[in-house]
Structure formats: structure tokens, C-alpha cells
Amino acid sequence: MLNDTVHLDLDAYFRRIGYTGPREPTLAVLRDIQRMHPAAIPFENLNPLTGVEVRIDLASVQQKLVHSRRGGYCFEHNTLLQNVLTVLGFRVCALAARVLWNQPDDAVTMRSHMLLRVAVDGEDYIADVGFGGQTPTAPLRLIDDIEQATPLEPYRLLPAGTYRLLQARIEGEWKTLYRFDLVEHFPVDFAVSNYYLWTNPSSHFTSSLSAARSRPEGRWALSGRRLNVHRLDGDGERRELESVDEVVAVLDEVFGIAVPDRAAFDAALARLSLF
Numbered sequence: 001m002l003n004d005t006v007h008l009d010l011d012a013y014f015r016r017i018g019y020t021g022p023r024e025p026t027l028a029v030l031r032d033i034q035r036m037h038p039a040a041i042p043f044e045n046l047n048p049l050t051g052v053e054v055r056i057d058l059a060s061v062q063q064k065l066v067h068s069r070r071g072g073y074c075f076e077h078n079t080l081l082q083n084v085l086t087v088l089g090f091r092v093c094a095l096a097a098r099v100l101w102n103q104p105d106d107a108v109t110m111r112s113h114m115l116l117r118v119a120v121d122g123e124d125y126i127a128d129v130g131f132g133g134q135t136p137t138a139p140l141r142l143i144d145d146i147e148q149a150t151p152l153e154p155y156r157l158l159p160a161g162t163y164r165l166l167q168a169r170i171e172g173e174w175k176t177l178y179r180f181d182l183v184e185h186f187p188v189d190f191a192v193s194n195y196y197l198w199t200n201p202s203s204h205f206t207s208s209l210s211a212a213r214s215r216p217e218g219r220w221a222l223s224g225r226r227l228n229v230h231r232l233d234g235d236g237e238r239r240e241l242e243s244v245d246e247v248v249a250v251l252d253e254v255f256g257i258a259v260p261d262r263a264a265f266d267a268a269l270a271r272l273s274l275f
Helices: 010-017 027-040 058-066 074-088 187-199 244-253 262-272
Strands: 091-099 111-120 123-127 155-160 163-170 173-180 210-215 218-223 226-231 237-240
Touching: 010 027, 010 058, 010 074, 027 074, 027 111, 027 123, 027 210, 058 074, 074 091, 074 111, 074 123, 074 187, 091 187, 111 173, 111 187, 218 244, 244 262
Parallel strands: none
Antiparallel strands: 091 111, 091 173, 111 123, 155 163, 163 173, 210 218, 218 226, 226 237
């Protein structure tokens, strides 16, 4: 559902992700946007980590992700993408998912993830630019049991009763990201989950540091003080950062994130006892 009370600065968004192509509701355009968005706008949790409210209205999301050298998590990324695609003429609706990363496929978790269903040329696709270190870099056809290539890893959808599982093949093994159904959700439906994620002490967004960025050559992810790099050519890297200054430098230089409040950030890392 398009937020019709706030102006979407499409030009600024396209400058942010480096897109200069057509502005029409085609599969080629959708593919370009989904590839370029997570390469330019990082996944990160600095707001909840430092106790700053995460607002998921379009005005706040646009100011933060487009104009402020910041990123965010799924509700922010996919709210922005939903509005962009709607302005371009796509038929889009929001869906909710239960995250199952590193959990059994039948685990009952809260609906804490937002993704999009997009109709293009009579066929439905899943679009998602907000799943952190495993964000798909291409739209996925809403068809079960087929392997689907993306610029990075292959993905597939599997039926699971009235739900579907989204899986990625990582180092030869299929791993489940989340379980979802096709019930349309609206901004009010995400409000409670969003509030929990940025306020609850047991939320991983308040109790750990994370950042991720997907580039054409691979994936970069920061978890706590550990920087992980996975390149398509197989050349990986894992290293422990040695100081808060080094973390701030990596956020800036690798992820393109400008830390908004250094004192609050330092205090948050001290609370986590990372150093």
C-alpha cells in the first residue's frame, strides 16, 4: 500500500542506489533495483542498539536510508522498496514471515520479517532487500521446488503446508531463511513487531551489533567485532576488529554507514563488552 501523504523522492532514491535505467514496471527494472539496493544501502541495527526509536513510516525511512548515509532492517528497507515499486507502477503487497535462520524448519517464531509480493507481466515474484547477510539479490518467482539463480547464491521456495519456506544454498547446503504465507499485511500489522525488535532486551537487534552489505563480488557482514567476507571467487576473510575506532572505520569504509552519535555508540559497545 502506497503512503500517499508523503512525497517519495524517487530521484534521490535512484541516486542513492546508482540506478539510471528506465522507470517502468518491468522485470528487468525490478531485477536491477533489487540487485543495486542492498549493494548501496546497508542492513544495520545502530538505532535499536543505541536506544533510538526505529520509525517505519515512509518519511522517516526515506530520511534515514536515502538522505543520511544510514541503513536499517527489514521494515525500513522493504517499506522503502514497496513505495518505490508502487510509484513505478508495479502491483505490490507486503507479506510477513517467521525467521528460521539457524532454527528448525517447524520452529514457531514471531512474524518479525517483512517481504514483498510483486506482480510483473502476469507472474508473481518475491522481492526482499532486508534480510541482512543473506538478502536475495534478485526477485524470486513465486513457484515451488525450482532452483533460482541470483547474482550471488541460488534460492528456492518449498511448500510447507499452507506456508512456503525460502531457502538459500550456502556452501553446498540448503539453509532456510524464513517461512511465510500470502496474506497481505499493512503498516499497522508491523507496528508491534517493530516495537518489540527495537525495544526488547531479548531482541538480537538491541543486544548485538550487526551490519551487512551485498556487492556484485560477494557479501560483507559484521557481527559484533567479527568481520566476515564471502566472495564469489571463493576468497573469503574473517577477522576480529581490535577497537571501537576500528569498528567505526569499518562501518564507514566497508558498509557506508555514518555513525550518528559516537558517544551513544561507544556506550552501547561497552555494554556489550566487545572490547
